[in-house]
Amino acid sequence: EVQLVESGGGLVQPGGSLRLSCAASGFTFSGYWMSWVRQAPGKGLDWVANIKPDGSEKYYVDSVKGRFTISRDNAKNTLYLQMNSLRAEDTAVYYCARDRTRPNCWGQGTLVTVSS
Amino acid sequence: QSALTQPASVSGSPGQSITISCTGTSSDVGGYNYVSWYQQYPGKAPKLMISEVSNRPSGVPDRFSGSKSVNTASLTISGLQAEDEADYYCSSYTSSSTLVFGGGTKLTVL
Numbered sequence: 001e002v003q004l005v006e007s008g009g010g011l012v013q014p015g016g017s018l019r020l021s022c023a024a025s026g027f028t029f030s031g032y033w034m035s036w037v038r039q040a041p042g043k044g045l046d047w048v049a050n051i052k053p054d055g056s057e058k059y060y061v062d063s064v065k066g067r068f069t070i071s072r073d074n075a076k077n078t079l080y081l082q083m084n085s086l087r088a089e090d091t092a093v094y095y096c097a098r099d100r101t102r103p104n105c106w107g108q109g110t111l112v113t114v115s116s
Numbered sequence: 117q118s119a120l121t122q123p124a125s126v127s128g129s130p131g132q133s134i135t136i137s138c139t140g141t142s143s144d145v146g147g148y149n150y151v152s153w154y155q156q157y158p159g160k161a162p163k164l165m166i167s168e169v170s171n172r173p174s175g176v177p178d179r180f181s182g183s184k185s186v187n188t189a190s191l192t193i194s195g196l197q198a199e200d201e202a203d204y205y206c207s208s209y210t211s212s213s214t215l216v217f218g219g220g221t222k223l224t225v226l
Contacts, residue, residue: 035215044119044220045154045162045205050213059213095161101150101209102167109161 002026002105004096009110016086016114022079022096022107030054030074033100036081038092039109046092049081050100064090086114120145120206120218127224133194136221138206139187144216146187150209153182153191155202156220162205166191193223201225 008020022034036048049060049070058070069082079096091114097103121139128134138145138153145151151169154162164173166182169189179195189208193200206218 037215037217045156045207045217047207047215047217050215057213061214100213100215101148102152102164103162103207103215104164104167104173106161106163 002098004098004105004107006094006096006107006110009094009112011113011115012086013116014087014114017082017084018086018112020081020083020094020096020110020112022081024077024079024096024098027098027105029072029077032098034070034072034079035097035100035103036070036079037095037097037103037106038090038112039095040089040092043092048094051079083112086112088114090114118216120208120216122204122206122218122221124219125222125224127226128193128196129226130196130198132196133192134196134223135193136191136204136206136223138189138191138208138218140189140208140216141187143211144208145184145189147211148209149184151182151184151189152207153180153189154205154207155200156205157202165204196225198225 005023035050051070067085071080093109095109098105153166156162169184170182
């Protein structure tokens with residue numbers, strides 16, 4: 001069974017940092033582009049970033065460039081999102097998803113709350 | 117990186133058909149056949165319902181269909197059922213190698 005499990009969310013103060021993880025199982029993780037998508041409370045889906053299977057290419061939405069870093073460890077079947085200089089507007093449920101053109105498998109999400 | 121445009125809400129009665137539109141530009145919807153549609157229930161993760169404009173993943177009822185004309189994609193649900201009441205989002209791959217979503221459409225089954 002294909003499965004993605006996010007972790008690492010929580011409450012953080014503005015300007016703080018957080019690292020999200022996404023553990024993958026049930027498929028060949030090293031063969032897929034992976035993405036992060038977030039959803040603010042009561043709002044729609046927003047794509048955040050994606051990364052090539054070998055990690056050599058990474059793309060970000062403008063609002064997180066320079067603050068967020070997507071990475072992966074194919075040996076551990078794990079996707080990461082390092083989030084620095086967090087702002088209130090980054091508050092959202094963060095989902096990891098398989099594929100970059102048609103995310104077809106999603107985790108359950110992890111909630112990040114940025115508040116003082 | 118502007119969001120794709122979807123109607124905020126649509127409604128229909130059981131058994132009827134509804135269509136949700138998703139309008140972008142030549143840099144996203146119009147430039148690629150990588151338009152997808154997702155169904156999302158409150159508090160749940162999105163579920164892929166249509167990929168590459170009109171392909172239905174295994175397990176998705178054939179009541180769901182997709183199409184595209186120039187810069188506008190559409191999701192049609194025929195034979196509407198109560199369980200179809202959910203939020204629906206479109207997405208498109210873009211010329212910047214990113215993904216962009218629509219603002220979402222709340223479907224109400226009357």
